[in-house]
Amino acid sequence: MDLRAFEEDNAVSCLLDSAAPAACRTQPCCLGIDEAGRGPVLGPMVYGICYCPVARQGDLEAIKVADSKTLTEAQREQLFEKLDAAKDFVGWALHILSPNFISTSMQRRAKYNLNALSHDTAIGLIQHALDSGVQVAEVFVDTVGPAEKYQEKLKQQFPGLEVTVKPKADSLFPVVSAASICAKVARDRVVKNWKFVEALENVDSDYGSGYPNDPKTKEWLTQCLDPVFGFPQFVRFSWSTAQVILENKAVAVRWDDTEDDPSQKSAQSLLSYFARKDTPTRRPAHRFFYERKLETVTSL
Amino acid sequence: SLPCRVLHDGDAAVCKYFSPAI
Amino acid sequence: QWVMVVPESVTDLPxxxxxxxxxxRLCNPSTGQAALYLFSSDSRQLFELKAFHEEYRSWFIGQAVQQDGRLFFATPMDPLFLVLVYLIKSEKEHGKFQPLDQILVDEEFPSCSMLLQCTSTSRTIHHIVEEKEIGGKKFYKFSEEKTLKWLKKKVDQTVKVLKCHDVRVDARVQTATFISGKQFTDATEDDYIRYAHGLISEYINEDLSTALAKY
Structure with a gap:
């Protein structure tokens, strides 16, 4: 798994894949999708797919892929090496969503929430497999949200494919377990080798589990906070844990859409717009100036 | 020039968090 | 710290x-209130200061952040606009001929006397005053007729520049940052004159603006 492309610029998202085995391009395949790193406030979220010919599912099971959450990091690494070695019938692809990308997507003016982001990434990976010539026939997807709606969405997107969306699919379908392992291994490696472009000084390298309810992680967030710039790009700014710390400890920043935020508005009576002003009104500035937002300077 | 109002006057680690780009 | 765009001559060595x-601070002729101006080295030139001011703006200046996101411009200004303030005041108070250094006196804005040092003041003041010379000394009095003639020239020059720079002067409201492919041929000569009058009025008091409009 060559992660150099992502490691060189971990601000942007990255797609990487194995070569599609010849068998996958000639035989109907089952494809599993899973994610890693949805919950943490630190690091990327990784979506992974793994596929093999339907007829070879038994061979995949023989590699003893299991629910990746029950395995140790070292065990997952070993399993991934076995999957990667089975190049004749197993293929994989990963989409690494950088924490910066997650943060900016979720905080855009036209909000792009995590669910939509997740679904689109999964759809993108299925399409990538199809574009690579893989004869995808069946798709198995793990989900935390409502399975029926997501299944319907995928079926609409890929009407020729048999789609199964189920919670805990990683423990039901070997191809999803395999995808889970690919995603988890990728995330573990990326997080371990994370290069802080911000050149942090005097910051503890131990940030705990990376989960928002971990006191060690919260302490680390507070420690590495810059009052003007906030957190390093390793942090998902859009997570409420991060936002609360920013609100309490960082400098306030106002954007021109802050006015649309109900918490920023103070209710103003309509009548106040018609109230007589106490101060005498002076001639308004010529439109040449106000159209260009130019004002006379009275003080520096 | 920033497209937001930062409610602070003082030091900022600009070179740490910003790299010039064309 | 402030970020300011100024002509090179401002930074000439004195x-x-x-x-x-x-x-x-000098008296803004349109508002009658204090406004900030800039004299170049040796007070030869006068500049007005304008600020480009959007509400949600700040600066990074070096390794510092600054809340005030204004961008300032210093642009050359004809000092006669400010001299006019005191000529008109003198005319209202007693209507007598006086030396300029007695006209340009203001406790609130003591720097107004520096207008005398501007290169163009002595060269062009005859456009707005009646002059008398007694015993080798010059005395001045505001002349409305000459001033209106001078202001009309300003308006005419402004009209030329507005046309040359394709400034939108017609009645339709549109942000100045919107750039349409269409040439603004809808504006009439009247529109240009009205607009130019309005611009010049930013530099004179309301009475003079009304008189100029009539003129």
Whole structure:
């Protein structure tokens, strides 16, 4: 798994894949999708797919892929090496969503929430497999949200494919377990080798589990906070844990859409717009100036 | 020039968090 | 710290020590209130200060952040607009001929006397005053007729520049940052004159603006 492309610029998202085995391009395949790193406030979220010919599912099971959450990091690494070695019938692809990308997507003016982001990434990976010539026939997807709606969405997107969306699919379908392992291994490696472009000084390298309810992680967030710039790009700014710390400890920043935020508005009576002003009104500035937002300077 | 109002006057680690780009 | 765009001449080295560029408050002729102006070195040139001001703006300046996101511009200004303020005041108070250094006196804005040092003041003041010379000394009095003639020239020059720079002057409201492919041929000569009058009115009092409109 060559992660150099992502490691060189971990601000942007990255797609990487194995070569599609010849068998996958000639035989109907089952494809599993899973994610890693949805919950943490630190690091990327990784979506992974793994596929093999339907007829070879038994061979995949023989590699003893299991629910990746029950395995140790070292065990997952070993399993991934076995999957990667089975190049004749197993293929994989990963989409690494950088924490910066997650943060900016979720905080855009036209909000792009995590669910939509997740679904689109999964759809993108299925399409990538199809574009690579893989004869995808069946798709198995793990989900935390409502399975029926997501299944319907995928079926609409890929009407020729048999789609199964189920919670805990990683423990039901070997191809999803395999995808889970690919995603988890990728995330573990990326997080371990994370290069802080911000050149942090005097910051503890131990940030705990990376989960928002971990006191060690919260302490680390507070420690590495810059009052003007906030957190390093390793942090998902859009997570409420991060936002609360920013609100309490960082400098306030106002954007021109802050006015649309109900918490920023103070209710103003309509009548106040018609109230007589106490101060005498002076001639308004010529439109040449106000159209260009130019004002006379009275003080520096 | 920033497209937001930062409610602070003082030091900022600009070179740490910003790299010039064309 | 402030970020300011200024003509190069502002930063010319002064001929005399301690006479570098000077920011100072003077009476804005349109509002009658204090506004900030800039004299170049040796007070030869006068500049008005304008600020480009959007509400949600700040600066990074070096390794510092600054809340005030205004971008300032210093642009050359004809000092006669400010001299007019005192000529009109003198005319209202007693209507007598006076030397300029007695006209340009203001406790609230003591720097107004520096207008005398501007190169163009002595060269062009005859456009707005009646002059008398007694015993080798010159005395001045506001002339409305001459001033209106001078202001009309300003308006005419402004019209030319507006046309040359394709400034939108017609009645339709549109942000100045919107750039349409269409040439603005809808504007009439009247539109240009009205607009130019309005611009010049930013530099004179309301009475004079009304008189100029009539003229």
């Amino acid at each position: 001929k005399k020590p301690n006479s570098g560029p000077l920011f100072t």
